[in-house]
Amino acid sequence: MSIVTGIGTNPGAAASSASAKLSSNFETFLTLLTTQLKNQDPTAPMDSNQFTQQLVQFSQVEQQIETNTNLASLIAQGASMTAAYATSYLGKVVSVTNGLASLDEGEANWTYTLDAAASEATLTVTDLQGKVVFTGPAGKTAGTHDFAWDGKDNNGNALPGGAYRLTVTAAAADGARVNTSVASAGLVGQIDMTGGAPRFVIGNMTAGLGEIAAVGN
Numbered sequence: 001m002s003i004v005t006g007i008g009t010n011p012g013a014a015a016s017s018a019s020a021k022l023s024s025n026f027e028t029f030l031t032l033l034t035t036q037l038k039n040q041d042p043t044a045p046m047d048s049n050q051f052t053q054q055l056v057q058f059s060q061v062e063q064q065i066e067t068n069t070n071l072a073s074l075i076a077q078g079a080s081m082t083a084a085y086a087t088s089y090l091g092k093v094v095s096v097t098n099g100l101a102s103l104d105e106g107e108a109n110w111t112y113t114l115d116a117a118a119s120e121a122t123l124t125v126t127d128l129q130g131k132v133v134f135t136g137p138a139g140k141t142a143g144t145h146d147f148a149w150d151g152k153d154n155n156g157n158a159l160p161g162g163a164y165r166l167t168v169t170a171a172a173a174d175g176a177r178v179n180t181s182v183a184s185a186g187l188v189g190q191i192d193m194t195g196g197a198p199r200f201v202i203g204n205m206t207a208g209l210g211e212i213a214a215v216g217n
Contacts, residue, residue: 086191086193086198086200086209087191089188089191089200089212089215090188090189090190090191091187091188091189092187092188092215092216093185093186093187093188093215093216094185094186094187094188094200094202094207094212094213094214094215094216095183095184095185095212095213095214095215095216096183096184096185096186096202096205096207096211096212096213097181097182097183097211097212097213098165098207098208098211099165099166099167099182099184100163100164100165100184100205100207101149101163101164101165101166101184101186101205102161102162102163102184102186102202102203102204102205103149103151103159103160103161103162103163103164103204104161104203104204105161106150106151106158107148107149107150107151108148108149108151108164108184109146109147109148109149109184109185110146110147110149110166110182110183110184111144111145111146111147111182111183111184111185112138112139112144112145112147112166112168112180112181112182112183113143113144113145113180113181113182114138114139114140114141114142114143114145114168114170114178114179114180115142115178115179115180116142116172116178116179117140117141117142117172117178118140118170118171118172118178119140119171119172119173120140120170120171121137121138121139121140121168121169121170121171121178121180122135122136122137122138122168122169122170123135123136123137123138123147123166123167123168124166124167124168124169125149125164125165125166126164126165126167127159127162127164127165128162128163128164128165133153133154133159133164134149134152134153134154135154136154138168138170140170147166149164149166161204162204162205163204163205163206166182166184167182168180168182183213185216186202186203186205187202187203188200188201188202189201189202189203192206197209200212
């Protein structure tokens with residue numbers, strides 16, 4: 001079990017670079033302003049409104065950069081707290097509600113629920129590209145059903161391990177659609193932080209925090 005970390009764009013470094021550029025531009029502005037004041041015609045002095053406005057603009061930009069720097073710091077702290085929270089899932093069995101299950105050593109398992117009894121119900125398994133690899137009959141009674149898939153397509157060919165998605169379609173005798181839901185369970189072996197938000201590695205698949213419905217021991 002482990003945490004996979006990654007390094008993305010550093011907003012703090014970007015703010016620091018912007019601050020350095022502003023400082024350089026401000027120094028150049030002051031040099032030009034000083035030179036103009038030294039060489040101005042005493043009988044026709046410069047209008048102070050223009051460079052006063054420029055000084056105000058520099059001050060506003062500086063304040064915005066400072067705000068961005070503070071925001072970047074808050075974002076970094078939030079990401080650190082999220083990563084620390086995510087580690088509490090390591091080694092835990094979780095229930096995943098995105099329809100995916102991990103096919104590992106020729107077996108993938110789901111549970112699915114029908115809100116009402118159906119006259120027709122079908123199981124469809126697809127790969128991550130959306131290609132249908134298996135179809136079969138589903139249970140028709142209202143309530144929860146288990147489905148254990150042996151990883152073979154409808155022609156009996158064994159498919160490679162990976163993440164596969166189960167969908168269940170069901171209809172009542174009058175043709176009305178019956179609502180269904182699908183879940184799977186698995187052990188969290190890694191936390192992947194390379195994308196910023198934590199992804200829980202469960203066998204051959206990943207799931208986000210919002211796709212975790214329950215956590216067990």
